[in-house]
Amino acid sequence: xxxxxxxxxxxxxxxxxxxxxxxxxxxxxxxxxxxxxxxxxxxxxxxxxxxxxxxxxxxxxxxxxxxxxxxxxxxxxxxxxxxxxxxxxxxxxxxxxxxxxxxxxxxxx
Amino acid sequence: xxxxxxxxxxxxxxxxxxxxxxxxxxxxxxxxxxxxxxxxxxxxxxxxxxxxxxxxxxxxxxxxxxxxxxxxxxxxxxxxxxxxxxxxxxxxxxxxxxxxxxxxxxxxxxxxxxxxxxxx
Numbered sequence: 227x228x229x230x231x232x233x234x235x236x237x238x239x240x241x242x243x244x245x246x247x248x249x250x251x252x253x254x255x256x257x258x259x260x261x262x263x264x265x266x267x268x269x270x271x272x273x274x275x276x277x278x279x280x281x282x283x284x285x286x287x288x289x290x291x292x293x294x295x296x297x298x299x300x301x302x303x304x305x306x307x308x309x310x311x312x313x314x315x316x317x318x319x320x321x322x323x324x325x326x327x328x329x330x331x332x333x334x335x
Numbered sequence: 336x337x338x339x340x341x342x343x344x345x346x347x348x349x350x351x352x353x354x355x356x357x358x359x360x361x362x363x364x365x366x367x368x369x370x371x372x373x374x375x376x377x378x379x380x381x382x383x384x385x386x387x388x389x390x391x392x393x394x395x396x397x398x399x400x401x402x403x404x405x406x407x408x409x410x411x412x413x414x415x416x417x418x419x420x421x422x423x424x425x426x427x428x429x430x431x432x433x434x435x436x437x438x439x440x441x442x443x444x445x446x447x448x449x450x451x452x453x454x455x
Binding site (some may be wrong): 227229245260262264266271272273274276277278281283313315317319322323324325326327328329330 | 344372379380381396444446447448
Protein backbone atom coordinates (compact mmCIF):
# COMPACT_ATOMS: atom_id res chain seq x y z
CA UNK A 227 0.00 0.00 0.00
CA UNK A 228 2.55 2.58 -1.06
CA UNK A 229 1.33 6.14 -1.40
CA UNK A 230 0.66 7.45 -4.88
CA UNK A 231 3.44 9.77 -6.08
CA UNK A 232 2.75 13.48 -6.48
CA UNK A 233 5.19 16.40 -6.98
CA UNK A 234 5.86 18.13 -3.63
CA UNK A 235 4.98 21.55 -4.98
CA UNK A 236 3.76 23.47 -8.01
CA UNK A 237 3.37 27.20 -8.44
CA UNK A 238 1.89 29.65 -10.89
CA UNK A 239 0.71 33.20 -11.32
CA UNK A 240 -2.95 34.17 -11.17
CA UNK A 241 -4.67 33.20 -14.42
CA UNK A 242 -2.09 30.57 -15.36
CA UNK A 243 -2.73 26.84 -15.58
CA UNK A 244 -0.98 24.22 -13.46
CA UNK A 245 -1.14 20.44 -13.58
CA UNK A 246 -0.53 18.04 -10.70
CA UNK A 247 0.39 14.46 -11.53
CA UNK A 248 -0.48 11.39 -9.47
CA UNK A 249 1.39 8.21 -10.33
CA UNK A 250 0.33 4.82 -9.05
CA UNK A 251 0.52 1.27 -10.31
CA UNK A 252 -1.52 -1.29 -12.21
CA UNK A 253 -3.02 -2.27 -8.84
CA UNK A 254 -4.70 1.09 -8.34
CA UNK A 255 -4.72 4.05 -10.74
CA UNK A 256 -3.94 1.92 -13.78
CA UNK A 257 -6.86 -0.44 -13.32
CA UNK A 258 -9.63 1.53 -11.66
CA UNK A 259 -11.37 4.71 -12.81
CA UNK A 260 -11.91 5.49 -9.15
CA UNK A 261 -9.46 8.33 -8.75
CA UNK A 262 -10.50 11.36 -6.76
CA UNK A 263 -8.84 14.66 -5.87
CA UNK A 264 -9.02 16.76 -2.71
CA UNK A 265 -8.05 20.29 -1.73
CA UNK A 266 -7.02 20.95 1.85
CA UNK A 267 -6.70 24.58 2.92
CA UNK A 268 -4.38 25.15 5.89
CA UNK A 269 -5.96 23.98 9.14
CA UNK A 270 -9.09 22.64 7.44
CA UNK A 271 -10.53 19.30 6.46
CA UNK A 272 -10.05 18.11 2.88
CA UNK A 273 -12.68 19.01 0.29
CA UNK A 274 -13.63 16.81 -2.66
CA UNK A 275 -12.78 18.36 -6.05
CA UNK A 276 -12.98 15.48 -8.54
CA UNK A 277 -14.34 11.92 -8.42
CA UNK A 278 -14.16 9.03 -10.88
CA UNK A 279 -11.19 10.66 -12.64
CA UNK A 280 -13.07 13.47 -14.39
CA UNK A 281 -16.29 14.32 -12.55
CA UNK A 282 -16.81 17.50 -10.54
CA UNK A 283 -19.31 17.62 -7.65
CA UNK A 284 -21.78 20.45 -7.79
CA UNK A 285 -20.26 23.66 -6.49
CA UNK A 286 -16.70 22.91 -7.60
CA UNK A 287 -15.52 25.50 -10.15
CA UNK A 288 -15.07 24.37 -13.74
CA UNK A 289 -11.43 25.45 -13.68
CA UNK A 290 -10.68 22.17 -11.90
CA UNK A 291 -10.47 19.20 -14.27
CA UNK A 292 -9.15 15.66 -14.08
CA UNK A 293 -7.75 13.11 -16.49
CA UNK A 294 -5.91 9.80 -16.53
CA UNK A 295 -3.47 7.99 -18.78
CA UNK A 296 -2.14 4.58 -17.81
CA UNK A 297 -0.92 4.59 -14.22
CA UNK A 298 -0.92 8.38 -13.93
CA UNK A 299 -3.84 10.66 -13.13
CA UNK A 300 -3.67 14.43 -13.37
CA UNK A 301 -5.48 17.45 -11.94
CA UNK A 302 -5.39 20.67 -13.93
CA UNK A 303 -6.27 24.04 -12.47
CA UNK A 304 -7.01 26.43 -15.33
CA UNK A 305 -7.03 30.11 -14.51
CA UNK A 306 -5.30 29.88 -11.13
CA UNK A 307 -6.91 31.97 -8.38
CA UNK A 308 -5.33 33.15 -5.09
CA UNK A 309 -7.86 31.09 -3.13
CA UNK A 310 -6.53 27.93 -4.81
CA UNK A 311 -3.48 27.93 -2.55
CA UNK A 312 -3.22 24.88 -0.34
CA UNK A 313 -2.44 21.21 -0.36
CA UNK A 314 -3.88 18.87 -2.98
CA UNK A 315 -4.17 15.09 -2.72
CA UNK A 316 -5.19 12.36 -5.13
CA UNK A 317 -6.71 9.08 -4.02
CA UNK A 318 -7.43 5.76 -5.71
CA UNK A 319 -9.30 2.55 -5.00
CA UNK A 320 -6.99 -0.48 -5.04
CA UNK A 321 -7.10 -4.15 -5.99
CA UNK A 322 -7.16 -5.14 -2.31
CA UNK A 323 -10.43 -3.18 -1.82
CA UNK A 324 -8.63 -0.47 0.13
CA UNK A 325 -7.87 3.15 -0.71
CA UNK A 326 -4.56 4.95 -1.06
CA UNK A 327 -3.78 8.65 -1.05
CA UNK A 328 -1.07 10.53 -2.86
CA UNK A 329 1.91 12.14 -1.16
CA UNK A 330 0.37 15.58 -1.54
CA UNK A 331 1.24 18.70 -3.55
CA UNK A 332 1.47 22.23 -2.21
CA UNK A 333 0.08 24.76 -4.66
CA UNK A 334 1.41 28.30 -4.43
CA UNK A 335 -0.17 31.17 -6.32
CA UNK B 336 -26.74 20.33 6.80
CA UNK B 337 -24.35 17.39 6.60
CA UNK B 338 -22.21 17.14 9.74
CA UNK B 339 -19.56 14.69 10.88
CA UNK B 340 -18.11 15.37 14.33
CA UNK B 341 -15.27 13.30 15.73
CA UNK B 342 -14.47 12.91 19.41
CA UNK B 343 -12.42 10.72 21.72
CA UNK B 344 -8.92 11.86 20.86
CA UNK B 345 -6.32 12.59 23.50
CA UNK B 346 -2.89 11.75 24.84
CA UNK B 347 -2.05 8.10 25.45
CA UNK B 348 1.11 6.15 26.20
CA UNK B 349 2.55 3.63 23.75
CA UNK B 350 0.72 0.34 24.08
CA UNK B 351 -2.44 2.07 25.27
CA UNK B 352 -5.93 2.21 23.81
CA UNK B 353 -8.41 4.84 22.67
CA UNK B 354 -11.88 4.72 21.15
CA UNK B 355 -12.80 7.39 18.64
CA UNK B 356 -16.38 8.27 17.74
CA UNK B 357 -17.88 10.11 14.79
CA UNK B 358 -21.39 11.47 15.20
CA UNK B 359 -23.22 12.16 11.98
CA UNK B 360 -26.28 14.22 11.17
CA UNK B 361 -28.01 15.71 8.14
CA UNK B 362 -27.97 12.62 5.93
CA UNK B 363 -29.14 9.01 5.80
CA UNK B 364 -26.25 7.25 7.55
CA UNK B 365 -27.26 3.79 6.34
CA UNK B 366 -26.74 4.70 2.68
CA UNK B 367 -23.05 5.52 3.08
CA UNK B 368 -19.94 3.54 3.70
CA UNK B 369 -17.76 5.23 6.29
CA UNK B 370 -14.03 5.64 6.56
CA UNK B 371 -11.30 6.82 8.89
CA UNK B 372 -8.47 8.84 7.37
CA UNK B 373 -5.58 10.18 9.42
CA UNK B 374 -2.98 12.88 8.99
CA UNK B 375 0.21 12.92 11.05
CA UNK B 376 1.49 16.39 11.99
CA UNK B 377 2.92 18.07 8.90
CA UNK B 378 2.33 14.96 6.78
CA UNK B 379 -0.10 13.79 4.13
CA UNK B 380 -3.40 11.95 4.28
CA UNK B 381 -3.44 8.22 5.05
CA UNK B 382 -6.51 6.02 4.62
CA UNK B 383 -6.98 3.85 7.72
CA UNK B 384 -10.18 1.81 7.47
CA UNK B 385 -13.58 1.49 5.83
CA UNK B 386 -16.89 -0.14 6.74
CA UNK B 387 -19.84 -0.57 4.41
CA UNK B 388 -23.40 0.39 5.24
CA UNK B 389 -24.36 -2.91 6.89
CA UNK B 390 -20.95 -3.71 8.41
CA UNK B 391 -20.29 -6.88 6.44
CA UNK B 392 -17.38 -5.49 4.45
CA UNK B 393 -14.55 -4.06 6.56
CA UNK B 394 -11.05 -3.22 5.44
CA UNK B 395 -7.90 -1.86 7.07
CA UNK B 396 -4.58 -0.47 5.98
CA UNK B 397 -1.62 -2.74 6.65
CA UNK B 398 -0.30 -0.23 9.19
CA UNK B 399 -3.26 -0.73 11.57
CA UNK B 400 -4.52 -4.23 10.75
CA UNK B 401 -4.82 -6.36 13.86
CA UNK B 402 -4.69 -3.34 16.18
CA UNK B 403 -7.63 -1.15 15.12
CA UNK B 404 -11.30 -2.12 14.82
CA UNK B 405 -13.90 -0.09 12.94
CA UNK B 406 -17.60 -0.40 13.74
CA UNK B 407 -20.84 1.53 13.35
CA UNK B 408 -24.24 1.86 14.99
CA UNK B 409 -26.79 2.81 12.31
CA UNK B 410 -29.54 3.25 14.88
CA UNK B 411 -27.52 5.91 16.70
CA UNK B 412 -25.78 7.42 13.66
CA UNK B 413 -22.36 6.70 15.11
CA UNK B 414 -19.06 5.46 13.67
CA UNK B 415 -16.29 4.14 15.91
CA UNK B 416 -12.61 3.31 15.76
CA UNK B 417 -11.21 1.18 18.58
CA UNK B 418 -7.45 1.65 18.64
CA UNK B 419 -5.33 -0.80 20.64
CA UNK B 420 -1.57 -1.31 21.00
CA UNK B 421 -1.00 2.28 20.01
CA UNK B 422 2.40 3.31 18.70
CA UNK B 423 4.07 6.71 18.47
CA UNK B 424 3.59 6.56 14.69
CA UNK B 425 -0.19 6.52 15.20
CA UNK B 426 -0.02 10.15 16.34
CA UNK B 427 -2.28 12.05 13.94
CA UNK B 428 -5.51 13.91 13.42
CA UNK B 429 -8.16 11.29 12.68
CA UNK B 430 -10.97 12.29 10.30
CA UNK B 431 -14.12 10.37 9.56
CA UNK B 432 -15.31 10.63 5.96
CA UNK B 433 -18.27 9.23 4.05
CA UNK B 434 -18.60 7.60 0.64
CA UNK B 435 -21.88 6.92 -1.13
CA UNK B 436 -22.63 3.20 -0.83
CA UNK B 437 -24.04 2.70 -4.33
CA UNK B 438 -21.41 4.27 -6.54
CA UNK B 439 -18.00 5.86 -6.22
CA UNK B 440 -18.41 9.57 -5.66
CA UNK B 441 -15.28 10.00 -3.58
CA UNK B 442 -14.94 10.97 0.08
CA UNK B 443 -17.53 13.71 -0.28
CA UNK B 444 -17.86 14.93 3.31
CA UNK B 445 -15.32 15.02 6.12
CA UNK B 446 -15.24 15.83 9.79
CA UNK B 447 -12.76 18.33 11.19
CA UNK B 448 -10.90 15.56 13.00
CA UNK B 449 -9.79 14.61 16.50
CA UNK B 450 -6.13 14.59 17.57
CA UNK B 451 -4.54 11.42 18.90
CA UNK B 452 -1.13 11.84 20.48
CA UNK B 453 0.84 8.74 21.45
CA UNK B 454 3.76 9.63 23.66
CA UNK B 455 5.55 8.36 26.74
